[in-house]
Amino acid sequence: xxxxxxxxxxxxxxxxxxxxxxxxxxxxxxxxxxxxxxxxxxxxxxxxxxxxxxxxxxxxxxxxxxxxxxxxxxxxxxxxxxxxxxxxxxxxxxxxxxxxxxxxxxxxxxxxxxxxxxxxxxxxxxxxxxxxxxxxxxxxxxxxxxxxxxxxxxxxxxxxxxxxxxxxxxxxxxxxxxxxxxxxxxxxxxxxxxxxxxxxxxxxxxxxxxxxxxxxxxxxxxxxxxxxxxxxxxxxxxxxxxxxxxxxxxxxxxxxxxxxxxxxxxxxxxxxxxxxxxxxxxxxxxxxxxxxxxxxxxxxxxxxxxxxxxxxxxxxxxxxxxxxxxxxxxxxxxxxxxxxxxxxxxxxxxxxxxxxxxxxxxxxxxxxxxxxxxxxxxxxxxxxxxxxxxxxxxxxxxxxxxxxxxxxxxxxx
Amino acid sequence: xxxxxxxxxxxxxxxxxxxxxxxxxxxxxxxxxxxxxxxxxxxxxxxxxxxxxxxxxxxxxxxxxxxxxxxxxxxxxxxxxxxxxxxxxxxxxxxxxxxxxxxxxxxxxxxxxxxxxxxxxxxxxxxxxxxxxxxxxxxxxxxxxxxxxxxxxxxxxxxxxxxxxxxxxxxxxxxxxxxxxxxxxxxxxxxxxxxxxxxxxxxxxxxxxxxxxxxxxxxxxxxxxxxxxxxxxxxxxxxxxxxxxxxxxxxxxxxxxxxxxxxxxxxxxxxxxxxxxxxxxxxxxxxxxxxxxxxxxxxxxxxxxxxxxxxxxxxxxxxxxxxxxxxxxxxxxxxxxxxxxxxxxxxxxxxxxxxxxxxxxxxxxxxxxxxxxxxxxxxxxxxxxxxxxxxxxxxxxxxxxxxxxxxxxxxxx
Numbered sequence: 070x071x072x073x074x075x076x077x078x079x080x081x082x083x084x085x086x087x088x089x090x091x092x093x094x095x096x097x098x099x100x101x102x103x104x105x106x107x108x109x110x111x112x113x114x115x116x117x118x119x120x121x122x123x124x125x126x127x128x129x130x131x132x133x134x135x136x137x138x139x140x141x142x143x144x145x146x147x148x149x150x151x152x153x154x155x156x157x158x159x160x161x162x163x164x165x166x167x168x169x170x171x172x173x174x175x176x177x178x179x180x181x182x183x184x185x186x187x188x189x190x191x192x193x194x195x196x197x198x199x200x201x202x203x204x205x206x207x208x209x210x211x212x213x214x215x216x217x218x219x220x221x222x223x224x225x226x227x228x229x230x231x232x233x234x235x236x237x238x239x240x241x242x243x244x245x246x247x248x249x250x251x252x253x254x255x256x257x258x259x260x261x262x263x264x265x266x267x268x269x270x271x272x273x274x275x276x277x278x279x280x281x282x283x284x285x286x287x288x289x290x291x292x293x294x295x296x297x298x299x300x301x302x303x304x305x306x307x308x309x310x311x312x313x314x315x316x317x318x319x320x321x322x323x324x325x326x327x328x329x330x331x332x333x334x335x336x337x338x339x340x341x342x343x344x345x346x347x348x349x350x351x352x353x354x355x356x357x358x359x360x361x362x363x364x365x366x367x368x369x370x371x372x373x374x375x376x377x378x379x380x381x382x383x384x385x386x387x388x389x390x391x392x393x394x395x396x397x398x399x400x401x402x403x404x405x406x407x408x409x410x411x412x413x414x415x416x417x418x419x420x421x422x423x424x425x426x427x428x429x430x431x432x433x434x435x436x437x438x439x440x441x442x443x444x445x446x447x448x449x450x451x452x453x454x455x456x457x458x459x460x461x462x463x464x465x466x467x468x469x470x471x472x473x474x475x476x477x478x479x480x481x482x
Numbered sequence: 483x484x485x486x487x488x489x490x491x492x493x494x495x496x497x498x499x500x501x502x503x504x505x506x507x508x509x510x511x512x513x514x515x516x517x518x519x520x521x522x523x524x525x526x527x528x529x530x531x532x533x534x535x536x537x538x539x540x541x542x543x544x545x546x547x548x549x550x551x552x553x554x555x556x557x558x559x560x561x562x563x564x565x566x567x568x569x570x571x572x573x574x575x576x577x578x579x580x581x582x583x584x585x586x587x588x589x590x591x592x593x594x595x596x597x598x599x600x601x602x603x604x605x606x607x608x609x610x611x612x613x614x615x616x617x618x619x620x621x622x623x624x625x626x627x628x629x630x631x632x633x634x635x636x637x638x639x640x641x642x643x644x645x646x647x648x649x650x651x652x653x654x655x656x657x658x659x660x661x662x663x664x665x666x667x668x669x670x671x672x673x674x675x676x677x678x679x680x681x682x683x684x685x686x687x688x689x690x691x692x693x694x695x696x697x698x699x700x701x702x703x704x705x706x707x708x709x710x711x712x713x714x715x716x717x718x719x720x721x722x723x724x725x726x727x728x729x730x731x732x733x734x735x736x737x738x739x740x741x742x743x744x745x746x747x748x749x750x751x752x753x754x755x756x757x758x759x760x761x762x763x764x765x766x767x768x769x770x771x772x773x774x775x776x777x778x779x780x781x782x783x784x785x786x787x788x789x790x791x792x793x794x795x796x797x798x799x800x801x802x803x804x805x806x807x808x809x810x811x812x813x814x815x816x817x818x819x820x821x822x823x824x825x826x827x828x829x830x831x832x833x834x835x836x837x838x839x840x841x842x843x844x845x846x847x848x849x850x851x852x853x854x855x856x857x858x859x860x861x862x863x864x865x866x867x868x869x870x871x872x873x874x875x876x877x878x879x880x881x882x883x884x885x886x887x888x889x890x891x892x893x894x895x
Contacts, residue, residue, distance in 0.1 A: 265715065266712055266715045267712065267714075267715030267716055267717070268715075268716070268717075268720055269717065272720070284714065286714075288760065298865065298866075299679055299680065299841065299842060299865075299867060299868065300747065300749035300751055300772055300774070300841075301680075301697065301699075301747065301774050301840075301841030301842045301843075302678065302679040302680030302840075302841040302842050302865065302867070303680055303681070303747070303841070303865060304680065304681075304682065304745065304747065305736070305739055305740060305747055305748075307680075307681055307685070307865065310736075310749075312732060312750055312751075312753060313732060313733070313736055313750075315729075316728075316729035316730075316732035316733050317729075317733070319725060319726060319729035320726070320729050320730065320733075323718070323723075323726055326718055327718060332717065334713065334714065334716070334717065334718055335718075336713035336723075336760075336761070336762075336763055337725055337726075337764075338713055338725075338755075338758070338759050338760045338761060338762050338763065338764060339755065339758050339759060339760050340725060340753070340755050340758070340764075341758075342751075342752065342753050345751070345752050345753070345754075346751050346752060347701065347751045347752050347770045347772055348749070348751060348772060349751050350749055350751065351750075351751060351753075357760045359713055359760055359761060361713070361714050427714075427715075428712065428713075428714030428715040428716070429712060429714045429715050430714075452711070452712075452715065452716060452720065453711075454712060454715070455712070
């Protein structure tokens, strides 16, 4: 089997990077290719031209997702689906999404050039607007393909456009959005190559990650109520300091997460103090607690641990602490057979691999509701993403493209 | 010696309370009598009429402070000065300042009615704008009388007025502000009656507080720098979470303050997180640390303890923590001879008394730079102040007025 080399991937990534590049910048200055924007439309056009020059049949669905299909030798078998997205966050990098999308297209090109015919058909996909840069909602295109629209989202206005207008701009058909739903059994499996966005692979010098799944997320809002009072005249033992109680709760989150083995994480990312004045004892603190792990049962258990600790802290600090579930996202587990194909590909390529969960969300989590799903990760230097500093070496990019190629070829047999 | 009864004080406080009362409210709804406002001007007029009807000579100094003088039998001796303020914070209560001011005027009235002549002259004073409700600066009138203007304050605009315009509105003469300075030896001593604004007296059922002094304040700003990162993809052990470090520092402040006996207090009142998003590990936290005690040496020691702990926390959490002094206020100690006079007054009135520091600032702290100073505290129910809920019983108000009377009579001998 031939290989995809680093300079080919580099060329494609650099060519795509000009769409949404900051004025006067270079590749190193990152990209702002917000979903549905002019830069996104220009980037999509570039990618569609690449697809056509690869001999593929290009189709845009009602949600604006782009599909490039190449028939297999047995038309009765469902084809293999693989790809990613090309939109970015504002001030994002040139690897998140782009690497998986352009590698998918390059696979079609290479097979076309070499006239290699697979048993199953191959379909490369570029999902519309994966990032939460439009109306704050992630996975806009793949969510529509999974038949999971959100109530009222089509009339929500973001960056001056309704979702209806936005989808129409990129060639979708918002009135027929339900036709974007991918029927069961239509595809054999879905594979996505992506940069890790965390530092696990880079730190350990492992070139390939086999994703176990995309984590479950439990979001809580905690409200700590104490009593705002004069910071000079209220003795320490008479205080009901909401911020002292919140500080104990922040450390309780850290300690609960550390109390079990595993890759779970817990974060207090938002915290607002009231009245937030130098000389007033804080009367109320509102904070978010976000827990992530592949296992919803573990998240449930950690949530209960934190709640129990919150009750004890409230008693100790003479405050009231409420902790309510603000959101829950189910995990999306990778299919064992796709994981096996990815492991086998790493073996054939002689690349060390390691299993890990994805702490970030991906289009793959929507596909997991429809078909067997798998993801391949390659290292992100220092774990940085959603930043112009996002970086994956050309060698790691090429490794990823070849891993995707081997995995897809294996699944298409 | 005759006594002032509760109903007299109640009558005066209720009469004054209408100036700045919220529309449709009652005495219980508190007051907004911001310094230099129309309500303040109306309240000052009411008080000046009371002073004149007490037979006193009324004078407004260049800073807008009101002095009501009653001669003594020996004009060669410096008179005794006593009083407080009548301005309030927005949505304040009807006791803070008002009780001390109206009790001072009532003393002049009673002595006038009874034709009692003291050896030293007596001067009741109502200081202009004590609260930090105008341009954020406290003690505007008494600070001018102590010769401590702040650079540039006369042209600073607050509530649509410069300080120059504001002082002119209440009958002051901003061009001759330096004439408001009270010369050394002009008065024998200064005494101020005030509600405690804390809960120590009320909680312990003690009717009279003998103030040891007004506390010293050290203000610090702490900046915790970590690394903002993806809350899903960054493992716990790789984090540099600025909010976790800040939580440790909040508890370190509490623990340092508790590590020594005494009435010292420490407060983290303001805390701001950046970027403050649910799914991003906090990259930076800015917080204030305020320490108060009568002893500047103790504050220094506690500050050093917290700094040492901050350095250890930074190491443990892989963050950087800077902690810089943002302000320092010297303590204002009450004069021992005035404290003795207050204790003797409590003895004569058969009232239990207790020594305590004032954690809040008062006009008395400015007078302490010019002459022997003393303060009498009466209980605040639940320690509440700067709120419509501020409450002192009429009996406690009368006790305070009689304590002031006895103390002043003793000092005027």
